[in-house]
Amino acid sequence: MMPFTVAQVASEREAITSAGGGGRYIAGGTTLIDLMREEVERPSSLVDINRLSLRHIRLERNALVIGALARMAEVAAHPEVRRVHPLIAEALEEGASPQLRNMASIGGNLMQRVRCPYFRMLDAACNKRSPGSGCAAIEGVNGGHAILGTSESCAATHPSDLAVALVALDATMRVRGPQGERRFPIIDLYRLPEDKPHLEHTLRPAELILDVHVPVQPFAVSGRYLKVRDRSSYEFALVSAAAVLDVRNGVVRAARVACGGVGTRPWRMPAVEAALIGQRPTRANFETAAAHATQGARALSGNGYKIALLPRTITRALEMAGEKV
Amino acid sequence: MTEKDTDSSPETGSDAAISRRDVLIVTGASIASAGIGGHGANAASSVANIEAPTAQSAKVRLSVNGVSHLLEIDNRQSILDVLRERLQLTGTKKGCNQGACGACTVHLDGKRVNSCLTLAVMHDGAAITTIEGLKQGDTLHPLQAAFVEHEGFQCGYCTSGQIMSGLACITEEHAQSVDDIRFWMSGNICRCGAYPGICAAVRATAQDA
Numbered sequence: 150m151m152p153f154t155v156a157q158v159a160s161e162r163e164a165i166t167s168a169g170g171g172g173r174y175i176a177g178g179t180t181l182i183d184l185m186r187e188e189v190e191r192p193s194s195l196v197d198i199n200r201l202s203l204r205h206i207r208l209e210r211n212a213l214v215i216g217a218l219a220r221m222a223e224v225a226a227h228p229e230v231r232r233v234h235p236l237i238a239e240a241l242e243e244g245a246s247p248q249l250r251n252m253a254s255i256g257g258n259l260m261q262r263v264r265c266p267y268f269r270m271l272d273a274a275c276n277k278r279s280p281g282s283g284c285a286a287i288e289g290v291n292g293g294h295a296i297l298g299t300s301e302s303c304a305a306t307h308p309s310d311l312a313v314a315l316v317a318l319d320a321t322m323r324v325r326g327p328q329g330e331r332r333f334p335i336i337d338l339y340r341l342p343e344d345k346p347h348l349e350h351t352l353r354p355a356e357l358i359l360d361v362h363v364p365v366q367p368f369a370v371s372g373r374y375l376k377v378r379d380r381s382s383y384e385f386a387l388v389s390a391a392a393v394l395d396v397r398n399g400v401v402r403a404a405r406v407a408c409g410g411v412g413t414r415p416w417r418m419p420a421v422e423a424a425l426i427g428q429r430p431t432r433a434n435f436e437t438a439a440a441h442a443t444q445g446a447r448a449l450s451g452n453g454y455k456i457a458l459l460p461r462t463i464t465r466a467l468e469m470a471g472e473k474v
Numbered sequence: 475m476t477e478k479d480t481d482s483s484p485e486t487g488s489d490a491a492i493s494r495r496d497v498l499i500v501t502g503a504s505i506a507s508a509g510i511g512g513h514g515a516n517a518a519s520s521v522a523n524i525e526a527p528t529a530q531s532a533k534v535r536l537s538v539n540g541v542s543h544l545l546e547i548d549n550r551q552s553i554l555d556v557l558r559e560r561l562q563l564t565g566t567k568k569g570c571n572q573g574a575c576g577a578c579t580v581h582l583d584g585k586r587v588n589s590c591l592t593l594a595v596m597h598d599g600a601a602i603t604t605i606e607g608l609k610q611g612d613t614l615h616p617l618q619a620a621f622v623e624h625e626g627f628q629c630g631y632c633t634s635g636q637i638m639s640g641l642a643c644i645t646e647e648h649a650q651s652v653d654d655i656r657f658w659m660s661g662n663i664c665r666c667g668a669y670p671g672i673c674a675a676v677r678a679t680a681q682d683a
Contacts, residue, residue, distance in 0.1 A: 152530055153550070155530070155596065179588075186571065246576065246588075247658055248576060248587050249591075252591065252592070381657075382660040383661055
């Protein structure tokens with residue numbers, strides 16, 4: 150690990166000033182410390198933000214608000230979260246391990262970096278780690294890689310389960326930086342790789358995530374998260390699906406579907422949602438709608454199975470949500 | 475040979491008896507000094523070069539198993555390294571050193587964490603419990619005894635992490651069934667495959683608690 154300094158900050162203003170001078174924010178550190186030890190990340194200074202008052206979890210008028218420093222485990226266990234947004238609790242508990250969930254913050258979870266093996270291998274080509282060096286995954290071992298939103302430069306999936314749930318639920322994020330505060334949909338945090346995969350997100354220099362706002366809608370109690378993977382816990386998704394259904398008088402009035410493990414960012418499925426509106430919540434109708442998920446999908450040498458697995462995962466997630474309406 | 479931590483107070487477990495670890499350290503050091511010859515000086519100076527720009531360190535107070543320590547700690551040191559290398563508490567194991575295996579599990583301010591991914595300088599004032607903190611005098615903690623009873627290990631390398639994780643699993647009330655335990659213990663890998671014994675030990679202890 151390269152040497153670095155650690156600044157302990159007591160206020161948001163102090164944090165933003167320290168980060169403006171080149172420091173990297175650190176909270177749980179579960180991704181960053183690992184990558185620093187591998188020397189994939191080499192920050193010369195860290196800004197420890199754990200003393201900031203951003204650990205709140207509360208229900209406001211029309212939204213569940215989750216502070217950036219709340220830990221995955223405490224959000225997942227929070228009674229209000231489980232009551233109004235069970236999808237968030239389920240997505241969190243299906244991620245990482247109990248130890249990591251005690252450590253990892255919500256802000257850090259959303260900012261975690263990709264799990265492509267070549268990204269971590271310093272002697273492999275990786276446009277994300279070393280712009281212009283090429284992509285070893287496209288001709289290499291790519292069974293876990295994306296089929297949506299890929300480019301000639303990168304096909305790594307975004308690994309966060311929480312982000313998939315939040316994108317499905319139209320959550321927004323509040324951030325503060327040297328130029329002040331702003332708020333935007335979480336889907337807009339993530340960039341497509343295109344020809345610049347090293348640019349992963351849209352935060353401006355020194356911007357600090359304050360909290361996440363998730364609109365509360367009565368039908369969100371139907372939300373389910375299905376994660377398909379190589380073992381039944383403590384593993385990243387091959388394909389995952391978040392599904393929420395609003396069914397009234399036996400007909401789907403609204404649907405929210407987003408997927409993980411398939412896109413270079415959390416992937417909302419508007420065509421699937423549109424195809425469900427006005428339909429009866431039957432398996433056949435779910436299958437027909439889910440078939441829209443693979444529009445524009447492109448497989449690499451090792452991940453063609455995801456084109457079959459994706460609609461099936463969505464179908465099952467919709468069935469699970471349908472059982473709760 | 476081994477340097478004593480002059481700034482760590484008090485010394486825990488300062489028995490006069492020579493441990494297996496001390497013998498290994500001594501043996502390793504004499505092989506190194508006998509075998510390297512002329513390269514010794516180069517090795518020393520390259521270490522100095524790496525160390526020189528890292529004056530980045532801080533004084534950190536850690537309470538470990540109820541004993542308070544004030545330590546000058548390099549920013550890069552994990553709690554795992556501080557426990558093993560500075561405090562000689564080698565019951566906590568280094569497996570993958572990347573948060574994947576759970577061998578390094580300790581309780582930090584009452585919660586189980588991977589100590590390998592935890593920078594000590596970020597935890598000034600923290601209370602840590604390790605495997606060494608569980609037994610009462612010469613009596614094993616009930617979960618330690620259950621691991622013996624149910625053969626929850628073969629080689630034993632992952633065991634201290636399994637026990638610290640299992641204990642948290644029980645206090646979190648995530649040990650209601652074997653399926654429950656399997657899910658909530660999934661952050662602890664056992665390459666010998668002693669999982670049935672591990673689950674049985676955790677389940678039995680949870681039922682007796």
